[in-house]
Structure formats: structure tokens, C-alpha cells
Amino acid sequence: MKQQWLAATAILAAGIGQAAAWEPTKPIEIVVPFSAGGASDQMARTIQGIIQKQQLTKQPIIVVNKPAAGGAEGMLDIQKSAGDAHKLITTSSGIFMTPMATKLALNWTDYTPVAMLAQDSFLLWVNAKSPYKNAGDLMAAAKSASPAMKIGGTSSKREDNLLVFAMEKQGGTKFAYIPYTSGGQASTQLSGGHVEATTNNPAEDLANWRGGATRPLCVFAEQKMAYTEKVADGQSWADIPTCASQGLNVSYQMLRGMFMPGKVSKDQQAFYVDLFKKVSETPEWKEYLARNALAADYRDGEAFVSFLKADEQKHEKLMTDAGFMAK
Amino acid sequence: MDDLASLIAGFQVALSWHNIGFMAVGVILGIIVGVLPGLGGPNGVAILLPLTFGMDPTSAIILLSSIYWGALFGGAITSILFNIPGEAWSVATTFDGYPMAVQGKAAEALTAAFTASFIGALSGVVLITFVAPLVAQFALRFGPAEFFAVFLLTFCSFIGMGRENRAKIIASLCIGFLLAAVGLDSISGDLRMTFGSTELMRGFDFLIVVIGLFGVSEILLTVEEGLVFKGKQAKIDLMVVLRTWAGLPRYWATLLRSAIVGMWMGVTPGGAIAASFMGYGLAKRFSKRGKNFGKGEIEGVLAPETAAHAAGTSALLPMLALGIPGSATAAVLLGGLLVWGLQPGPMLFVEQKDFVWGLIASMYLGNLAGLVIVLATVPLFAAIMRIPFSFVAPVILIVCAIGAYTISNSIFDIWLMLIFGVVGYVFKKLDYPLAPLILALVLGDRAEDAFRQALLGSGGSLGIFWANGLVATLVVLALLLLCWGPAGDAIAALRGRSRQDPETAEATR
Numbered sequence: 052m053k054q055q056w057l058a059a060t061a062i063l064a065a066g067i068g069q070a071a072a073w074e075p076t077k078p079i080e081i082v083v084p085f086s087a088g089g090a091s092d093q094m095a096r097t098i099q100g101i102i103q104k105q106q107l108t109k110q111p112i113i114v115v116n117k118p119a120a121g122g123a124e125g126m127l128d129i130q131k132s133a134g135d136a137h138k139l140i141t142t143s144s145g146i147f148m149t150p151m152a153t154k155l156a157l158n159w160t161d162y163t164p165v166a167m168l169a170q171d172s173f174l175l176w177v178n179a180k181s182p183y184k185n186a187g188d189l190m191a192a193a194k195s196a197s198p199a200m201k202i203g204g205t206s207s208k209r210e211d212n213l214l215v216f217a218m219e220k221q222g223g224t225k226f227a228y229i230p231y232t233s234g235g236q237a238s239t240q241l242s243g244g245h246v247e248a249t250t251n252n253p254a255e256d257l258a259n260w261r262g263g264a265t266r267p268l269c270v271f272a273e274q275k276m277a278y279t280e281k282v283a284d285g286q287s288w289a290d291i292p293t294c295a296s297q298g299l300n301v302s303y304q305m306l307r308g309m310f311m312p313g314k315v316s317k318d319q320q321a322f323y324v325d326l327f328k329k330v331s332e333t334p335e336w337k338e339y340l341a342r343n344a345l346a347a348d349y350r351d352g353e354a355f356v357s358f359l360k361a362d363e364q365k366h367e368k369l370m371t372d373a374g375f376m377a378k
Numbered sequence: 379m380d381d382l383a384s385l386i387a388g389f390q391v392a393l394s395w396h397n398i399g400f401m402a403v404g405v406i407l408g409i410i411v412g413v414l415p416g417l418g419g420p421n422g423v424a425i426l427l428p429l430t431f432g433m434d435p436t437s438a439i440i441l442l443s444s445i446y447w448g449a450l451f452g453g454a455i456t457s458i459l460f461n462i463p464g465e466a467w468s469v470a471t472t473f474d475g476y477p478m479a480v481q482g483k484a485a486e487a488l489t490a491a492f493t494a495s496f497i498g499a500l501s502g503v504v505l506i507t508f509v510a511p512l513v514a515q516f517a518l519r520f521g522p523a524e525f526f527a528v529f530l531l532t533f534c535s536f537i538g539m540g541r542e543n544r545a546k547i548i549a550s551l552c553i554g555f556l557l558a559a560v561g562l563d564s565i566s567g568d569l570r571m572t573f574g575s576t577e578l579m580r581g582f583d584f585l586i587v588v589i590g591l592f593g594v595s596e597i598l599l600t601v602e603e604g605l606v607f608k609g610k611q612a613k614i615d616l617m618v619v620l621r622t623w624a625g626l627p628r629y630w631a632t633l634l635r636s637a638i639v640g641m642w643m644g645v646t647p648g649g650a651i652a653a654s655f656m657g658y659g660l661a662k663r664f665s666k667r668g669k670n671f672g673k674g675e676i677e678g679v680l681a682p683e684t685a686a687h688a689a690g691t692s693a694l695l696p697m698l699a700l701g702i703p704g705s706a707t708a709a710v711l712l713g714g715l716l717v718w719g720l721q722p723g724p725m726l727f728v729e730q731k732d733f734v735w736g737l738i739a740s741m742y743l744g745n746l747a748g749l750v751i752v753l754a755t756v757p758l759f760a761a762i763m764r765i766p767f768s769f770v771a772p773v774i775l776i777v778c779a780i781g782a783y784t785i786s787n788s789i790f791d792i793w794l795m796l797i798f799g800v801v802g803y804v805f806k807k808l809d810y811p812l813a814p815l816i817l818a819l820v821l822g823d824r825a826e827d828a829f830r831q832a833l834l835g836s837g838g839s840l841g842i843f844w845a846n847g848l849v850a851t852l853v854v855l856a857l858l859l860l861c862w863g864p865a866g867d868a869i870a871a872l873r874g875r876s877r878q879d880p881e882t883a884e885a886t887r
Contacts, residue, residue, distance in 0.1 A: 117786070119580040120562040120569065124786070127576055152567050155576070198837025207567030229522070229831050230565055245521030246835070377568070 073318035075110045075137055082140040084125030086118040089233050090254050091141045097339045101330050121206055123149050126157050132312040136319035144210055144305045147366040152208040154377035163315050166327040167308035167355045169345040173214055173271045176249045176256050178241055179264055186269045186297035190222040199227040203237035203246035206230050208375040210305055214250045216373040217301045241265050253344035269294035271303050278344050288344040324351045388735030391436055392743055400441040405748045408448015413455050436736040442711055447748045450690060454491040460774055462593035467650040467686040469816050470658040472592060474678025481674050488756050489622040490676050494683035496749045501637040502691025503741040522831035523842045527852035529825035532652040534860035535659045542811045550810050554818025557582045565830045577790040584820050586782045586791050590798025591812050593778045597771050598803045619753055629677055632661045636681045640688025650689040651820050657685025698726055
């Protein structure tokens with residue numbers, strides 16, 4: 052009995068010896084710069100679940116929502132926590148756009164990039180009972196609409212707003228863009244017929260699509276999505292045509308990733324890179340990606356940084372064109 | 379009938395021994411969480427969420443929703459004993475609950491509050507049980523204009539129904555609107571009135587304002603009066619509970635009215651906060667003893683508690699049926715559903731019958747367990763009133779400060795809490811009502827968003843607020859309520875009666 056115990060301790064000790072040079076010593080906090088229930092929040096809670104179920108860390112994971120000021124609250128919190136290796140933040144394109152739209156002294160280069168986990172698509176959604184069969188119908192109807200056709204989205208001067216601006220430029224028409232506090236709210240408003248369309252992510256409109264309240268017209272991307280499993284109406288995500296094929300030449304995708312505060316050590320960064328690499332390989336994660344129709348796109352290290360640099364430049368141009376930059 | 383069979387099956391799921399155990403544990407944890415200001419229901423549920431990942435979804439939701447019920451019950455305890463509302467919807471409970479405690483009727487007030495919560499929650503669950511599909515459809519009819527109309531109705535009912543000086547109510551409301559406007563304007567995406575301060579960017583969290591205005595200012599007032607806490611002879615035994623119960627049937631009209639208001643606000647979804655204020659406002663106007671409100675009238679405790687809990691419970695319906703969380707706690711529960719692999723939305727009722735009906739059955743049982751547990755602990759809580767106030771006051775102040783700090787881990791918020799404590803003290807000294815300020819702070823920015831969303835959609839035409847029967851009815855009702863008070867006063871003045879007895883101005887205190 053005693054020998055077994057000793058053997059067990061030895062194995063345990065060896066296990067610790069082999070692990071990364073740094074391990075978290077207290078609960079890890081994932082800051083979500085959006086409110087509970089949104090796409091970023093769902094991702095963080097899924098990751099929390101996977102890490103705890105697979106026991107990938109010895110410390111518990113806590114998800115904290117800091118949604119104020121369009122996510123700036125969460126970003127400022129990470130800014131202030133320089134050197135704290137027990138904090139992570141989920142990021143989307145907001146990491147570029149919030150500073151651009153508000154002139155707050157925030158910059159992603161002050162944080163430590165950990166990993167990019169996926170890319171999220173945007174679709175053009177209409178009410179299930181809507182007469183529009185494709186983006187062309189909708190754009191034609193928008194031209195003659197008075198007052199302007201209503202399109203709902205999340206927040207002002209963010210991804211959805213940029214997309215609607217791009218649609219206006221393409222179609223030579225005007226929309227009334229209505230900012231809601233979340234994609235879920237925009238989706239509900241669409242199923243109640245209070246807006247004509249939304250530019251929601253797949254996850255934000257999934258429940259209403261399956262419930263027969265809304266349907267997608269097209270995806271704002273150069274290629275169709277990859278998932279071929281039937282979702283609703285006998286259609287899969289891969290069956291949805293691209294907007295360009297319907298005469299609306301707009302494409303836009305958004306990164307989803309994880310950052311740490313600045314001034315953390317290489318070992319600490321390496322621990323989380325390893326952790327998210329493991330998460331991204333679990334079947335639960337793959338199932339999550341499929342359920343939300345997220346494009347699998349794992350990157351870390353230099354690949355992630357160069358992606359961020361290119362993406363930042365792209366957003367700077369889009370935001371400037373749309374006149375969304377803070378003066 | 380199909381639903382009824384499903385419900386019975388649900389009861390069989392919920393009534394297993396281990397599920398009953400989870401219910402009891404959840405309720406007790408919830409009460410603890412609810413009593414500590416700042417910790418609150420959402421945080422309690424969030425902290426315990428990871429523990430449930432290994433459990434089957436039905437047991438997990440039973441545990442977590444029981445914490446929610448416990449927190450709802452617990453919130454009333456601090457409101458009544460210390461004038462510190464743990465959640466926004468308990469604010470209206472302090473108006474009469476605290477005066478009752480001061481008069482030594484803490485046990486009665488607590489019993490009334492818990493029982494009213496139970497009745498409110500029960501009406502919400504009954505609503506969910508029988509009309510779930512219909513109600514979900516109805517909620518979809520609410521666009522920005524309709525939302526604005528609901529908020530307008532709440533504001534108007536407060537001005538029209540209030541018995542305080544109306545100019546003071548409006549002044550207090552306006553200060554609240556001003557505070558609500560600080561932070562990010564979600565319609566334009568710009569920061570407003572932050573003056574370059576990153577602390578102000580978050581805006582004013584209502585909890586910090588509430589802890590300051592109610593809790594800290596109350597301590598200042600008591601200190602001024604020489605640290606004498608008036609609630610010494612709180613009589614505490616089971617007889618009080620039974621006696622209070624015996625008196626309740628007299629208030630059936632108030633209970634019924636509040637339950638209806640609450641269910642309506644929960645579903646529409648105006649929310650529990652608006653519901654509690656509206657329930658209180660309506661009871662004050664229509665009760666025969668309305669002029670005693672604010673001085674420790676049991677009806678003033680029953681009305682907001684019933685309404686808030688009917689709304690809080692009904693608000694779970696949009697969460698399950700549409701995937702829209704009606705409250706912060708519902709949002710955390712929503713996160714839980716996703717982790718357990720359940721996708722909320724219209725399909726949940728079709729695809730996960732066991733889960734949905736197990737949850738609904740546990741709502742009945744969880745609330746019943748909650749009522750029994752809180753009532754059993756009333757003597758314990760009432761006993762706190764016998765501790766000399768000079769001991770209790772510093773503890774309350776520390777708990778308040780911790781509460782304010784934990785909301786966003788900011789020392790600045792503690793200063794803010796103290797500043798609002800002084801503001802509250804001045805308000806009380808000058809007889810300005812505090813409730814309108816809180817109401818405007820909580821609902822002001824939502825009302826503004828809805829108003830501007832509606833106008834964006836209509837191309838700037840105000841006609842949108844008349845565009846259909848629903849919104850027009852709400853607006854007309856709001857204007858009627860607004861004019862009700864002044865018109866009543868005018869008629870009374872014409873008849874040459876004395877308008878009000880001067881003492882009612884005291885009622886705000």
C-alpha cells in the first residue's frame with residue numbers, strides 16, 4: 052500500500068517536472084469585452100468548459116464580462132493588468148476598431164498575442180416570410196424604399212455598421228442602420244419584423260433560422276462556408292451562396308482570438324499558447340466550430356502577429372472610408 | 379393537455395432525492411449570495427457554474443436556478459433590515475420595508491416580502507407553464523417604439539402616481555437621466571460626458587449609486603441621530619409569521635394587481651426593475667391606505683416584491699424560448715445552457731422536452747423550498763436587529779465598500795459610493811425622492827436607445843409611436859397615468875378641499 056502511494060507520488064512529481072516551466076498558481080480569468088450571451092461570451096464559456104472537462108489546467112477558469120464602452124472596459128482592464136499572467140481577453144476585430152472609433156489610448160501591440168482560434172463569417176439575413184430571394188432583390192427594393200430600408204446590427208461604427216456602409220457604397224443606395232446591443236437582439240427584432248435584414252454572424256441567428264423565423268440570403272465572403280451538415284430548411288452552411296454571386300460584391304471576415312496583458316514572460320506566454328493549441332485540437336472545440344459555422348484557423352507566434360498587422364491596416368482603411376474614425 | 383403530461387413528467391425528474399438536495403443547497407447558497415451586496419445573483423451563479431459541468435444538464439439547471447431563487451429572496455433581507463437593496467429590483471422594497479424594521483416590525487416585513495416573492499414567482503411559473511408558446515410570439519411584437527412606450531409608461535406612472543412634490547420628482551428623474559447618459563452612447567458609438575476620464579467611461583453603475591444613496595446615506599443619518607437604531611424590540615417567533623399570513627388575504631387586490639403588472643413587464647420584456655417600481659406606484663395610488671406608504675405600510679412591501687418576482691420569473695421565458703436573457707442572472711444561465719450543449723431558442727421546447735419541463739417543475743419546487751428555508755431563518759435575521767447599531771454600522775459600511783469595489787475591481791467606485799452617500803443624505807434632508815433618480819439611471823439609457831432606434835427606422839417621424847395598436851395603447855396609457863395625479867389634484871382643488879396633508883411630504887424619507 053505504502054509503496055503504491057510512493058510510486059504514485061513519484062509519477063506525479065515526474066509529471067510536474069515535464070510540464071511547462073510556468074504554471075498558473077491562481078484562478079485564470081478570461082475577460083470578455085462583450086456582454087453575456089454574445090458570440091465572444093459563448094466562445095469563452097465553451098473554452099472554459101473544455102479546459103475544465105479535459106483538465107488541461109490545475110486552476111479553475113473564470114469568465115468575466117466587461118462590456119462597457121464597446122469593449123473598451125475589458126481592453127482597459129487588460130491594459131492596466133500588465134504583467135498579470137492570470138488574465139486573458141477574447142478578441143475580435145474590436146481590438147482595432149474600438150481605439151479607432153473612440154480615440155482611447157489602446158493598442159493591441161501593448162498586449163501579448165496568444166493565439167488566433169477561428170474566423171467568423173457575416174451573413175445577410177432576412178425574415179423567413181420576407182419576399183427577397185437573394186441579395187439582388189433586397190438591394191433593388193432598398194433603392195425604392197422610403198423611408199430607407201432598416202438593417203439591424205450590433206453596436207455603432209463596428210463590423211455590422213461597416214458592412215452596411217459597404218453595401219450602401221456597392222448598391223448606390225441608403226439604409227437606415229439600427230444599432231442594437233447584441234446580435235441576439237438584432238435577430239429577435241428581425242424575426243419580429245422590426246427590421247428588414249441583419250448582418251449577423253452564423254451563431255447569432257442560428258436559433259431563429261432553425262426555429263423557422265429567419266433565413267440567410269448570402270454570405271459576405273469570397274468562398275462559401277465549409278460545413279456541409281444540414282442545419283435548417285434542408286440547407287447546410289455550405290449551401291448558402293456568396294453575396295458576390297448575387298451581385299453584391301462585399302466580403303468581410305472577423306478574427307477570433309486570445310490575448311494576454313503586456314509584460315508577461317516568454318514562459319507564461321508559452322503556457323497559454325500550448326493550452327489553446329490543445330483546446331483547438333479537442334473534439335469539443337471542433338464541434339463548437341461546426342455548430343457556430345466558424346472557419347477553423349488556428350495561428351500562433353509570428354503567423355498570428357503578421358495576420359494582425361495586415362488586418363489592422365485593412366480596418367484602418369475601411370474605418371477611414373466610412374468616416375468612422377474619431378476626430 | 380399535452381403540456382400538462384409533460385409537466386407531470388417534469389415533476390418526476392425534479393422530485394428525485396438528489397435533485398431535492400441540490401435545490402436546498404442552491405437556495406441556501408443563493409440567500410448568502412443575495413444578502414451580500416455587490417456579490418449578487420449573477421456572480422453567485424457564475425462562480426458555481428463550472429462545478430456543474432460534470433452534472434447532467436437537468437440537475438445542473440436545478441442547482442443554478444435554485445441559487446437564483448435564493449438570491450431573489452435574500453435580496454429582500456438587506457433592503458428591509460439595513461435599507462441597502464442588493465439588486466435594483468429590491469429598491470422599491472426599502473421604501474416601506476425599512477420603516478417597518480425601524481418600528482420593530484422587521485419579522486412582519488420579512489415574512490411579507492418572502493411570501494409576496496413566492497406568490498409573484500408562482501404566478502410567473504404558472505404563466506410559463508400554460509402560455510409559453512403564445513407569450514413567446516407576443517414578445518416578438520416589441521420593436522424599439524414599443525420598448526420606448528413601456529419605459530415611458532413606467533416614468534409617467536411614477537410622476538403621475540407619486541404623492542411627493544411633483545417638481546421634486548421630475549428634478550430627481552432629470553438628475554438620473556443625466557447620470558445615465560454618461561459613458562458610451564451605443565447609437566452613435568461615441569463617448570459622452572466622460573471628460574477624458576477612463577473611470578467615467580463605464581458610466582455610473584446603478585449598484586454603486588444605490589449602495590451610496592441608500593446604504594451609506596442611511597448610516598450618515600443614523601450617525602447624526604446619535605447612533606440610535608430604532609428597531610430594538612423586534613419580536614421574533616413563528617407566531618409572527620402565522621399572524622402576518624393571516625393578514626395577507628386582505629391585500630388580495632394589491633397582490634393580484636402586482637402579479638399581473640409583473641408578468642406583463644417580464645414578458646414584454648420591461649424587466650423586474652420597472653415592474654417593482656410600477657407595482658409600488660400603482661399600489662400607492664389605488665390602496666385605501668396609500669397615504670401611509672413610505673411610513674411602513676405592509677402593502678408597500680407586498681406590492682413591489684410580488685411584481686419584481688413575477689417579472690423575474692417570467693423573464694426566464696424569453697431566455698428559454700428566444701435565447702434573450704431578461705436579466706444578468708438569466709444571461710449567466712444562458713451561458714450554462716450553451717456549455718451543456720443546449721441551444722436556447724424556439725427549438726428547445728421541441729428538442730429538449732425533458733430539460734425544459736424538468737426546469738419548470740423545479741421552479742415550483744425550488745420556490746417552495748426557498749420559502750420554507752427563508753421563513754425558517756427569519757428569526758435569525760431579525761435577531762441582527764438587536765445588535766447595537768454602533769457595532770453593526772461599521773460592518774455595513776465595510777460590506778458596502780467591498781460590494782462597490784467588486785463590481786469592477788475599482789477603488790474609484792468606493793469614492794463614488796461615498797460621494798453618492800453624501801448626495802443621498804442631502805436629498806433626504808431636502809425631501810427629494812431618491813427612487814425617481816434610480817429609476818431614470820437604470821432605465822434612462824435603455825429608453826433613449828429605444829427612442830433613437832425607433833426614429834432611425836422611421837426616418838425621423840414621430841408617427842412611429844402611433845403606428846400600431848400596441849404602441850398607441852401604451853403611449854395613451856402612459857399619458858393618462860401622467861395626467862392622473864395633476865388632474866386629481868385639480869379636481870380636489872376645485873372642490874375646495876385641502877389638497878394634501880402636509881405630512882405626506884415626509885413619506886419620501
